[in-house]
Amino acid sequence: MSVLVIDSPWDTAFNDFEFNPKQFPNAQEMIDYIHGMGNKLVLWITPFTNVRSWVEVEGQKDRASNFDYADRNGYFAKDSEGNTMIVTWWKGDGGMIDFTNEDAKEWWQDQHKKLIEMGVDGFKTDDGEYVPYAAHFSNGKSGREMHNLYSLLYNEAIYEALNSSIDEHILFARSGFAGSQKYPAVWAGDQEGSFNYRDGLPAVIIAGQNMGMSGFSIWSPDIGGYRTPPDKNCFIRWAQFGCFSPIMQIHGQNREPWKFDDETVEIYRKYAKMHNSLFPYSYTYAKIANETGLPIMRPLVLLYPEDQNTYNQDFEYFFGNEFLVAPIYQNTTQRAVYLPDGEWIDYWNGTAYQGKQEVRYHAPLDKMPLFVKSGAIIPMISEKVDTLVPKSMVKDPTVVSFDDMKSLLILDVYPKGKSEFVMYDDTSFKCKEKSSGLDFKISRAPCERTYLLKVRLSDKPNTVKTGWRTLPEVDSVERFLATNEGWVWDELSSGVLIKITLKESGKLKLK
Numbered sequence: 001m002s003v004l005v006i007d008s009p010w011d012t013a014f015n016d017f018e019f020n021p022k023q024f025p026n027a028q029e030m031i032d033y034i035h036g037m038g039n040k041l042v043l044w045i046t047p048f049t050n051v052r053s054w055v056e057v058e059g060q061k062d063r064a065s066n067f068d069y070a071d072r073n074g075y076f077a078k079d080s081e082g083n084t085m086i087v088t089w090w091k092g093d094g095g096m097i098d099f100t101n102e103d104a105k106e107w108w109q110d111q112h113k114k115l116i117e118m119g120v121d122g123f124k125t126d127d128g129e130y131v132p133y134a135a136h137f138s139n140g141k142s143g144r145e146m147h148n149l150y151s152l153l154y155n156e157a158i159y160e161a162l163n164s165s166i167d168e169h170i171l172f173a174r175s176g177f178a179g180s181q182k183y184p185a186v187w188a189g190d191q192e193g194s195f196n197y198r199d200g201l202p203a204v205i206i207a208g209q210n211m212g213m214s215g216f217s218i219w220s221p222d223i224g225g226y227r228t229p230p231d232k233n234c235f236i237r238w239a240q241f242g243c244f245s246p247i248m249q250i251h252g253q254n255r256e257p258w259k260f261d262d263e264t265v266e267i268y269r270k271y272a273k274m275h276n277s278l279f280p281y282s283y284t285y286a287k288i289a290n291e292t293g294l295p296i297m298r299p300l301v302l303l304y305p306e307d308q309n310t311y312n313q314d315f316e317y318f319f320g321n322e323f324l325v326a327p328i329y330q331n332t333t334q335r336a337v338y339l340p341d342g343e344w345i346d347y348w349n350g351t352a353y354q355g356k357q358e359v360r361y362h363a364p365l366d367k368m369p370l371f372v373k374s375g376a377i378i379p380m381i382s383e384k385v386d387t388l389v390p391k392s393m394v395k396d397p398t399v400v401s402f403d404d405m406k407s408l409l410i411l412d413v414y415p416k417g418k419s420e421f422v423m424y425d426d427t428s429f430k431c432k433e434k435s436s437g438l439d440f441k442i443s444r445a446p447c448e449r450t451y452l453l454k455v456r457l458s459d460k461p462n463t464v465k466t467g468w469r470t471l472p473e474v475d476s477v478e479r480f481l482a483t484n485e486g487w488v489w490d491e492l493s494s495g496v497l498i499k500i501t502l503k504e505s506g507k508l509k510l511k
Helices: 027-036 067-072 102-118 149-163 201-213 232-243 262-277 279-292 477-482
Strands: 003-006 040-045 048-053 086-089 092-096 122-125 170-173 297-299 317-319 323-325 334-339 343-346 352-354 357-362 370-373 377-380 408-413 418-422 428-434 437-443 449-456 464-466 486-490 495-502 506-510
Touching: 027 040, 027 102, 040 170, 048 067, 048 086, 067 092, 102 149, 122 149, 149 170, 201 232, 201 297, 201 317, 232 262, 262 279, 279 377, 352 357, 377 418, 377 428, 437 449, 464 495, 477 486, 477 495, 495 506
Parallel strands: 003 040, 040 122, 122 170, 408 449
Antiparallel strands: 048 092, 086 092, 297 317, 317 323, 323 370, 334 357, 343 352, 343 370, 377 408, 418 428, 428 437, 437 506, 449 495, 464 506, 486 495
């Protein structure tokens, strides 16, 4: 886990930006502890400052302490008489910040900067879509005219406050409009925890693809939904989908894996570790999304527009170019999966399938249909990594940060003809099948690394060389993992494992 979100209520009144001392007797100590455990901290907010709040916990107050100041200075949207419009929303009644008023925007940003100075790393910007049509804003527009634009200005204000204060931050938004794509990230809102096509797991599988095609690449669903609690099967299937979403996150009450049973915890841990280990791969595609607009979650039709069979494949998608993901979206253990042109490898057992066909896939509860395109080179980090935050922030010696394992990179290689993968740091990996064996080249690495290659092959090679040097063959996987350099044939994964340390570049030849 790398990010902890504190949802509502956390402040003394909505939104006075003061930690409730009954909930958090020493807020600064708590923030430091969260950081020390290897987590960034995100706080929930909305664009209202309340004059009357729903009191949900001890220590909460009815009226926000900063309401009167904002009211006197005209920082809220107005009614037809020019007075502050009091808006009823789902946490009480309050004034809606007028982001078209530059003074109001600056004041609002200053409220957040106090929290940023304490160590808060981001904000979950809930709401933003409830704009009364009768409201009036400083730019002369009505609430009806501002309905869509308001959410863009809301998120823009928070993004600017974060960006001017700290280098690494996140905005996690609910609402948006054209232009909001430049203020990542976005979550899917409040679905029910079910397999319902209208507003359950199937709906968010489609939503994630639609968001990507609309330019919102950094997106996430609430695992298990939010409004109604999921059963065990629904939660696990949603977690598997979450693993292959740009952000994997749980939100809502009674959705922690341990609230179900030990099996759920083990399955969730498996996919959470997998999501974390795919960081170099996912971050590469996040960088591509930033540079080109191509999403991380890619509908089949985006990559295979000439294949009409991809046009109605709503419940499978590509994660990057290399993974074909087909979540189980109903309470079953089977589904049909369409494979487009090419050769596709079952990630779990290595079975190869030719494309342009539909296959029937059996997926027990701990498995989701997952295929890798032949030719793929997938960079990964060790599953021992607990957090992606910098080592300098982590104080708990039992927490393994990305920096602790940065010198080790795992490469999952599926040879097919000639292929290349360029990682986010410009490291290039090239694989080429030849009649005499296999060539693998690493170049432009920015630092010395140890590489652990998992090369999927049907036959055991006789030798593995780097330059003129022959790497030693090790007689067991256990001894291979303990050695600094060498290779071993792994019958279980039907492939060869290779370990080698290189500075910037190097070549491997398998014969």
